[in-house]
Amino acid sequence: MKKHVDARGLSCPEPVLLTRQVLQDQVIQEITVLVDNKVAVENITRIAENSNCQVKVTKQDSDFMLTLIKIK
Secondary structure (H helix, E strand, C coil), rough: CEEEEEEECCCHHHHHHHHHHHHCCCHHHHHHHCCCCCHHHHHHHHHHHHHEEEEEEEEEEEEEEEEEECCC
């Protein structure tokens, strides 16, 4: 199952908290997170890697798209 989180315009720690909440759902295997600042990218990457996720970051104009895939 996939989930999409749009955290653009939110200040830290909100993007991290939203992402962490979705990561805890055992049914969801892939998460796409949209953010608009590098600090959020770094923090979300850190918690995703600590949660055994593969992380791919793509820059889209002024936004960043993180694709998190849970590794079993």
